[in-house]
Amino acid sequence: MRLSTMLSERNAPLISCEFFPPKTDKGEANLWRCLEELQVVQPSYISVTYGAGGSTQERTKRIVLGIKEKTGLSPVAHLTCVGSTKEQLADLLNDYAGAGIENILALRGDAPDGQAAFEAVKGGFSHATDLIALIRARGDFSIACATYPEGHPESKGGMDDDIRYLKMKQDLGATCAVTQYFFDNNVFFRFRDAADKAGVTMPLIPGVMPILNYEQIVRFSKMCGASIADVVYQKMQPLGDDLHAVRSMGVDLAVAQCQELLQEGVAGLHFYTLNKSASTIDIVNALKGSQG
C-alpha cells in the first residue's frame, strides 16, 4: 500500500520498523525471523536502509522485494544519492516500480568511509531534494524523507535551515518525514511547532530508538547529532554492561516516550530496530495495553 494511503486512511498511528540489509546468511536468517515475530504487532510498513556509501544497493533491493513477496508486509525502500548518477538512480527506480514497490524514503546519504564530506558524483545529485524531484516526476511512488529535530550535523543555519529544506521536500512531493531519533520529546515538539508555522503540513513521524546497548547508542548519537537526554543518562549509567537490564530499561524509556508522543497526536512511530524485534514488540504491546 502507498504511504500516502496508509496515512490518509489510518484509524490509528502507523507503526513502522527499520531494518538494515544483513551482510551474512546468519544475519539474513535473523532478519526473516524478526519480521515473522513482528507480525504480532502488525507493522504498517518495514523500511530497509541503503548502506552507507550506497554499498548495499543489491542487498537492499533483494530484501525489499523479499519482504513484499514473502511476508505480506509493506516495504519502504531507502534510497540515497551516494555514488550514483541520475541515470543509475532512475534504473533502480524502474526496477522497484516493475516489482510493484510503491514507497521510497529519499535521502542524500552520508560520505562513504574515508571521504571527509559528501560529494555528488558527476551526473549525480547533491541533496535529497534533487532525488525527491526525480522520483516525484515519475508519479508512481509515495515519497518519505528524513528530518532532524536536533539539526542535521552539517546544517549551517540552525533549525531555520532544517525547516526550510523540510518545507522544500514537502513542496517537491514528499508525503511525510521520518525524524532522526531523539530522547527528549520537547525537542521534537518545538521542531514540529516551528515546522507547522513554516507551512509544513505533512506528518512528521518520530524516530524512536529502543536502547539495547547504551555505549553503542552514545557512540551513534555523537555521529548523528542526537543528544542523550538527562533521564536516559541517569537511568542507563548505573546499569553498566548488564545488557539484560539495559534492554529492559530501554523498553521502559521508549514506552514512556511513545505514550507522550501519541498523546500529542503523532501520525506514527518509526522504530529503529537495529535488526532486533523483541524490544519493538514489547514497546508496541505495552502501548496497546496502556491504551486499553
Ligand SMILES: Cc1cc2nc3c(=O)[nH]c(=O)nc-3n(C[C@H](O)[C@H](O)[C@H](O)COP(=O)(O)OP(=O)(O)OC[C@H]3O[C@@H](n4cnc5c(N)ncnc54)[C@H](O)[C@@H]3O)c2cc1C
Ligand atoms: C529516517 C532516516 C533514515 C535514514 N536512512 C539512511 C539510509 O538508509 N542510508 C544512509 O546512508 N543514510 C540514511 N540516513 C542518514 C542520512 O543519509 C544522513 O543524515 C545524511 O547526512 C543526510 O541525508 P538527508 O536526506 O537528510 O540529506 P539532505 O536533506 O540533502 O540534507 C543534507 C544537508 O544539506 C542541507 N540541505 C538539504 N537540502 C538542501 C538544498 N536543497 N540545498 C542546500 N542544502 C540543503 C541540509 O540542511 C543538511 O545539512 C537516514 C536518516 C534518517 C533520519
